Amino acid sequence: MTLIGIETFKTFRRWRTYLGFLAVLGAVILLEVIVKLNLAHFSQAYARGLSNEFVVSGNIINAWAIAAFTLNSLYIHVPFLITLVAGDMVSAEAASGTLRLLLIRPPSRSRIIVAKYSAMMIYTGLLIIFLAALCIGLGLLLFGTGDLIRFQVMPPQMVILPQSIAVPRTLLAFLFAILAMSVVGSLAFLFSTMVDNSIGPIIGAMAIVIVFTIVGTLPFESLEAIRPYLFTTYMDIWQLPLDNPVNWLEVLKYALALIGHDALFFGAAFFIFVRKDIKS
Amino acid sequence: MPETILRTEGLSKKFGQRWAVKDVNLEVNKGDIFGFLGPNGAGKSTTIRMILTLLTPTSGSVRIFGKDVRRDRHEVLSRVCGIVEKPDFYIYLSAYRNLEVLGNLSRKIAKDEIVSALEIVGLASRANDKVKTFSHGMKQRLGIAQAILTKPDLVIMDEPTSGLDPQGMKEVRDLVLTLSRDHGTTIFLSSHLLTEVHSVANRMAVLNHGELIVQGKVSDLLKGDSSYYSINVSPQDRAVEILKAQPWIEIVSVANEIDIHIDSGRAAEVNRLLVVNDIEVSSFTAKRTLEDYFLKITEGASDL
Numbered sequence: 271m272t273l274i275g276i277e278t279f280k281t282f283r284r285w286r287t288y289l290g291f292l293a294v295l296g297a298v299i300l301l302e303v304i305v306k307l308n309l310a311h312f313s314q315a316y317a318r319g320l321s322n323e324f325v326v327s328g329n330i331i332n333a334w335a336i337a338a339f340t341l342n343s344l345y346i347h348v349p350f351l352i353t354l355v356a357g358d359m360v361s362a363e364a365a366s367g368t369l370r371l372l373l374i375r376p377p378s379r380s381r382i383i384v385a386k387y388s389a390m391m392i393y394t395g396l397l398i399i400f401l402a403a404l405c406i407g408l409g410l411l412l413f414g415t416g417d418l419i420r421f422q423v424m425p426p427q428m429v430i431l432p433q434s435i436a437v438p439r440t441l442l443a444f445l446f447a448i449l450a451m452s453v454v455g456s457l458a459f460l461f462s463t464m465v466d467n468s469i470g471p472i473i474g475a476m477a478i479v480i481v482f483t484i485v486g487t488l489p490f491e492s493l494e495a496i497r498p499y500l501f502t503t504y505m506d507i508w509q510l511p512l513d514n515p516v517n518w519l520e521v522l523k524y525a526l527a528l529i530g531h532d533a534l535f536f537g538a539a540f541f542i543f544v545r546k547d548i549k550s
Numbered sequence: 551m552p553e554t555i556l557r558t559e560g561l562s563k564k565f566g567q568r569w570a571v572k573d574v575n576l577e578v579n580k581g582d583i584f585g586f587l588g589p590n591g592a593g594k595s596t597t598i599r600m601i602l603t604l605l606t607p608t609s610g611s612v613r614i615f616g617k618d619v620r621r622d623r624h625e626v627l628s629r630v631c632g633i634v635e636k637p638d639f640y641i642y643l644s645a646y647r648n649l650e651v652l653g654n655l656s657r658k659i660a661k662d663e664i665v666s667a668l669e670i671v672g673l674a675s676r677a678n679d680k681v682k683t684f685s686h687g688m689k690q691r692l693g694i695a696q697a698i699l700t701k702p703d704l705v706i707m708d709e710p711t712s713g714l715d716p717q718g719m720k721e722v723r724d725l726v727l728t729l730s731r732d733h734g735t736t737i738f739l740s741s742h743l744l745t746e747v748h749s750v751a752n753r754m755a756v757l758n759h760g761e762l763i764v765q766g767k768v769s770d771l772l773k774g775d776s777s778y779y780s781i782n783v784s785p786q787d788r789a790v791e792i793l794k795a796q797p798w799i800e801i802v803s804v805a806n807e808i809d810i811h812i813d814s815g816r817a818a819e820v821n822r823l824l825v826v827n828d829i830e831v832s833s834f835t836a837k838r839t840l841e842d843y844f845l846k847i848t849e850g851a852s853d854l
């Protein structure tokens with residue numbers, strides 16, 4: 271077993287890890303079944319929301335529309351499920367005393383922290399892939415396929431993505447969702463190296479995500495200036511590939527900002543961990 | 551010259567403004583069972599944490615197998631097994647999985663190696679049970695199984711018998727002796743009980759308030775020193791007669807047990823005397839506390 275293998279194995283031997291998958295399973299099924307049962311009502315509401323001028327027809331609530339809608343849970347719900355595991359990666363071992371066991375073995379602390387970070391990323395990736403597979407799979411089953419019609423934010427207008435384009439773009443959106451969520455994971459992971467309990471990192475990381483999200487969306491001009499400095503701004507990256515046309519330069523900028531934050535948070539976690547006196 | 555396995559040079563650690571460990575120079579030789587003795591708060595755990603790289607020393611260094619433990623970490627720690635304070639394991643994993651995960655951090659471990667290590671410590675039947683369900687004593691034995699599994703040249707244990715009942719203490723003691731005898735492992739164990747160290751160690755060091763007071767052979771350090779022992783024997787009347795006949799044994803009291811006062815070095819002699827006279831000895835325990843010993847060595851260090 272490699273170190274990453276060992277850390278991943280340990281992560282997936284804990285109940286907590288499956289909480290995220292169970293929550294996603296429950297939420298997606300609930301959402302899609304409710305929409306299915308009230309399809310006529312939701313179709314009308316959706317059509318009205320898209321445009322007052324046109325009469326939108328066809329199968330507008332399809333797997334792709336549902337996926338785009340579900341991705342909105344990335345703001346608060348999914349981050350919480352990420353922090354639940356990421357915030358526990360190091361602190362749980364400090365709290366239970368097993369960090370002592372781990373850090374007197376031959377592998378260096380730098381290799382251990384890299385392995386732990388990798389295990390956290392693997393969890394984050396798998397959770398989003400599970401969300402995508404379930405959301406699209408069940409969506410296709412219940413609502414079938416079709417063109418993706420949605421209201422885009424910038425510039426504000428209705429866009430229609432033909433099915434052939436909607437499919438790869440939706441997959442890309444989920445891929446970017448992994449990147450966005452990795453930043454939340456990295457932040458919780460950083461906090462996890464600083465304390466000996468798991469509640470602190472979860473609450474700390476969630477508090478930052480929530481405050482940043484609120485500050486970033488409040489419609490005050492004075493707050494506009496600080497938006498570029500909030501990493502939550504760039505977590506919107508998943509929306510970009512669903513726009514038409516896609517502003518690829520903006521995609522690049524968002525992706526670099528997210529990767530930069532990952533590097534920053536992981537770098538700090540690394541710095542703290544390799545120097546830390548293990549007193550627990 | 552015996553080969554030095556573990557050597558600390560000027561090892562010190564400061565927490566805030568207080569020195570928890572100050573200028574400790576330990577020397578553990580190959581094949582030693584080395585007792586690291588000191589009352590609670592003396593700095594034993596802090597020293598052990600520095601030796602095992604959990605704490606960064608404020609000053610000083612640790613050399614194991616002649617190499618700096620920080621610089622040659624992988625090489626050195628591959629040959630060391632440590633149990634620091636409580637034996638904590640992954641409670642959500644089975645005993646087997648714990649050993650698998652921890653063993654694989656050192657080298658590739660085969661399945662039957664794990665099974666046989668669990669057998670030696672008497673945990674084979676619980677191999678697949680989660681450690682959550684284990685008692686403190688079982689976890690301590692699992693710690694020793696880890697030491698057997700990774701076949702280290704040096705085992706470092708921090709108060710391995712603390713919190714155990716007499717039966718558990720005896721099991722751990724026996725396993726320590728087995729490791730030393732059958733595998734030639736050098737053992738470094740800390741304790742706050744003199745009798746504990748006395749019964750297994752050949753060399754020892756005494757730590758108090760973070761500073762090393764003495765270090766040397768147990769027999770040398772306890773020479774010319776007398777102790778109180780309690781013995782439980784049957785038949786008691788005859789035993790008292792036999793003991794009385796020896797001028798070097800002072801009988802202090804006779805109740806359920808016989809309390810005697812003798813030279814520390816002659817405990818084994820008393821035991822033999824009783825046994826050859828067909829007296830059944832069900833227990834033989836030293837009454838002397840570490841505090842007495844400390845008073846003596848801290849007040850009159852010149853006696854030693």
Ligand SMILES: Nc1ncnc2c1ncn2[C@@H]1O[C@H](COP(=O)(O)OP(=O)(O)O)[C@@H](O)[C@H]1O
Nearest residue numbers: 549565570588589590591592593594595596597
């Ligand atoms: N993390 C810490 N922070 C501050 N002081 C500590 C810490 N750990 C231990 N100490 C102090 O260092 C001294 C030695 O403690 P320790 O090494 O645990 O002793 P022992 O293991 O011999 O009982 C004690 O006075 C203890 O209070």
Ligand SMILES: [Mg+2]
Nearest residue numbers: 594595708709
């Ligand atoms: Mg201690």
